[in-house]
Amino acid sequence: MLKLKYLNIFLIIIIVLLLIAIFSCDQKDKYAGKYAEQGEQLQKTSEIELKDNGQGVWRVLNDETSFSWSISNNEIRLHTKSGGIIIGKIKDDILEILLPGSKIKYFKRVK
Secondary structure (H helix, E strand, C coil): HHHHHHHHHHHHHHHHHHHHHHHHHHHHHHCCCEEEEEEECCCCCCEEEECCEEEEEECCCCCEEEEEEEECCEEEEEEEEECEEEEEEEEEEEEEEEEECCCCEEECCCC
């Protein structure tokens, strides 16, 4: 009887972990792609690429910076290599990124 109780608890834990893994992978696939900066007077060409493995690249002209990213409640978090976190919002196919100094940049999905 005791073994059956532990087996049930073990199965429930496995099912919960599998569901968490399935839903977290789905979000990464949903938002992975390239996003181009939007605005009226763009002086620089800026692009963000979100890869489905949780890694990303931010390109400005010939310069690029890699980061990791995560999604939670329609909020994207870009984790820089130096330990900083840049937070943005996701609205349909638009990323609204809040940069240090309270400057907001918009990126529209292109691929």
